[in-house]
Structure formats: C-alpha cells, structure tokens
Amino acid sequence: MPDLRVDLSGIHMRNPTMLASGVLGSSAPMLMRVFDEGAGAVVSKSVGLKPRAGYPNPTIVETDCGFVNAMGLPNPGAEKFAEEVRMAKRAGVELIASVFGFTTEEYVRTSAVMEEAGADAVELNLSCPHVVGTGTEIGSQPDLVTEVVRQVKDATSVPIFAKIGASYPRVRELGSAIEKGGADGITAINTVKAAVIDINTRKPILANVFGGLSGPAIRPLATRCVYELYDGVSIPIIGVGGIVEWKDAVEFILAGATAVQIGTGIAKRGLSIFREITEGIERYLIENGFESIEDLRGLAHGG
Numbered sequence: 001m002p003d004l005r006v007d008l009s010g011i012h013m014r015n016p017t018m019l020a021s022g023v024l025g026s027s028a029p030m031l032m033r034v035f036d037e038g039a040g041a042v043v044s045k046s047v048g049l050k051p052r053a054g055y056p057n058p059t060i061v062e063t064d065c066g067f068v069n070a071m072g073l074p075n076p077g078a079e080k081f082a083e084e085v086r087m088a089k090r091a092g093v094e095l096i097a098s099v100f101g102f103t104t105e106e107y108v109r110t111s112a113v114m115e116e117a118g119a120d121a122v123e124l125n126l127s128c129p130h131v132v133g134t135g136t137e138i139g140s141q142p143d144l145v146t147e148v149v150r151q152v153k154d155a156t157s158v159p160i161f162a163k164i165g166a167s168y169p170r171v172r173e174l175g176s177a178i179e180k181g182g183a184d185g186i187t188a189i190n191t192v193k194a195a196v197i198d199i200n201t202r203k204p205i206l207a208n209v210f211g212g213l214s215g216p217a218i219r220p221l222a223t224r225c226v227y228e229l230y231d232g233v234s235i236p237i238i239g240v241g242g243i244v245e246w247k248d249a250v251e252f253i254l255a256g257a258t259a260v261q262i263g264t265g266i267a268k269r270g271l272s273i274f275r276e277i278t279e280g281i282e283r284y285l286i287e288n289g290f291e292s293i294e295d296l297r298g299l300a301h302g303g
C-alpha cells in the first residue's frame with residue numbers, strides 16, 4: 001500500500017486532505033466531525049482579537065460557476081474561540097487555527113492565543129478579498145507580509161502558514177516575502193474578488209456588493225499559483241481552490257502541493273469527499289506504481 005501520510009512542517013497528517021478555512025470551521029463539534037470523516041487536518045474559521053458580527057445578509061450566493069461569499073469575518077474573538085480549539089484538541093483533532101488582524105500586533109496577539117489554546121499551527125489569513133483593512137490589503141504588500149510573518153514567528157513556536165490570494169500579480173515575489181519572514185508553508189489560494197448582480201432588482205445581490213468566488217472556476221488559477229510558488233520557494237505549499245474530485249487533488253500535488261484543502265467541494269459531495277479524495281489518490285498511486293505521495297509531488301515541473 002502506498003504511503004499517504006504527509007509531514008507538513010511538523011504537522012503529521014494521515015493523508016494530504018485538509019478542511020479549508022471558512023467552511024464548517026466555527027465550532028469544535030463541526031471540526032471534530034470533519035476530522036472524523038477523514039480529513040488529515042482541519043483549519044478553523046478565521047478569528048481576530050475582537051468579536052465581529054460580520055456583514056448583513058445576503059452573505060452568500062450560488063452561481064453556475066461557484067459560490068460568492070462575503071461573510072465579513074464573523075467570529076467570537078480569539079479568547080472565546082480558544083474554548084473551541086481546546087475542545088477539538090482534547091478530541092485529538094489535528095487543528096490549524098486561521099488568524100486575521102488589522103495590524104501586525106493583532107496577528108501576533110491572536111496567534112499567541114491560538115497557540116496557547118493548543119492549535120497545532122497557525123494559518124495567517126493575508127488574503128480575504130473583501131474586508132477593508134485586512135486580508136489582501138495586507139497580503140499585497142510584500143514587505144508588510146514579511147513583517148507580519150516574522151513577528152508572528154518570533155512570538156510563537158508552532159508552525160506558521162501564510163494564506164495568499166491570486167490578486168497579487170507576482171506570486172513568486174510574494175512567496176519569497178513569506179519565506180523571508182520565516183513561515184513554515186504557504187497556502188494558495190483564497191477566494192477571488194467577485195460580484196453578482198440580480199437582473200430583476202438591478203442591484204448587487206450581496207449586501208457587501210463584493211465577495212469571494214470559490215469552486216471549480218478558480219481551480220486552474222490556484223493550480224497556476226501553486227506551480228509558480230513551487231519554482232520559487234523551498235517551504236511546503238498547500239493547494240486550495242475548487243477541488244471536487246480526487247483528480248483535482250492529484251493535479252495540485254503534481255503542481256507542487258504537499259497538501260490540499262477542500263471547502264466548496266463539501267457542498268457538492270458532502271463530508272465523504274475527504275475519504276473519496278484520499279482513496280482516489282491512493283488508487284492513482286497504486287495504478288501508476290508510486291510508493292508515496294512524496295514521489296508524486298512537483299512532477300509536472302521540469303523535463
């Protein structure tokens with residue numbers, strides 16, 4: 001049997017699938033359920049230092065090519081969410097806490113609370129495409145990205161991943177900025193800034209007007225980012241964006257991903273998607289004579 005285990009900068013995963021941040025990640029029971037269903041690790045919904053209500057409804061709209069969401073970072077604040085992290089950790093869940101901030105200090109303090117609560121790693125959200133003052137507004141400034149990563153690294157001892165979007169044109173430059181800050185990995189990509197108009201009301205559907213597009217429409221864009229990063233950085237890359245089938249996951253691994261995250265795909269396939277994708281990867285490895293996932297990683301590169 002091929003080896004499906006993945007060592008993601010010290011995070012020991014039984015398989016390369018992870019729950020993407022923002023989907024089913026707001027409570028310990030949901031995180032536990034997803035882990036029970038076979039995910040190798042789970043990433044919680046982004047939390048900040050203070051509670052936030054998020055945007056008014058409608059916050060999500062389905063289109064024929066994916067979902068567009070503008071939740072607006074609803075979260076109970078780090079101290080309160082720490083209770084969920086503790087509960088999930090007591091149940092043995094491999095848990096990465098997603099963290100956002102409006103300042104470097106907020107990223108640092110929130111990450112420290114997550115580490116203290118027992119999170120195995122922190123994923124810095126440097127890429128929410130539609131909240132003013134955080135996300136892409138920070139993630140499109142490479143020097144600031146280095147600074148945020150460096151300061152979080154200095155203040156914590158768990159692995160730190162940085163999640164980027166596709167809007168910054170020089171993805172390798174951004175990857176280098178993250179690596180320079182000392183990050184343990186890069187997650188690529190977040191949703192892509194989008195809008196949907198109701199032709200009857202002749203107005204935008206989302207209360208926030210703009211939201212983030214997820215689903216198969218962004219998969220080739222995400223694969224391109226992973227491919228570019230793999231050529232430019234030496235830290236692990238986590239691929240995310242539109243994975244629905246096991247073949248999609250294999251594509252990301254061939255582009256250079258060490259692990260893959262799944263979010264929107266759950267809406268199409270249910271929670272069995274984690275097992276189905278893991279089994280599909282396993283079959284592919286057997287049928288093609290590979291002994292481990294590692295043997296597959298990055299094979300789309302070079303001659």
Ligand code: RRO
Pocket residue numbers: 022046069070071072073074125127128129135190191211212213
């Ligand atoms: O909460 C959101 O609206 C949200 C976030 Br933080 C993010 O990173 N990406 C996204 O599509 N939505």
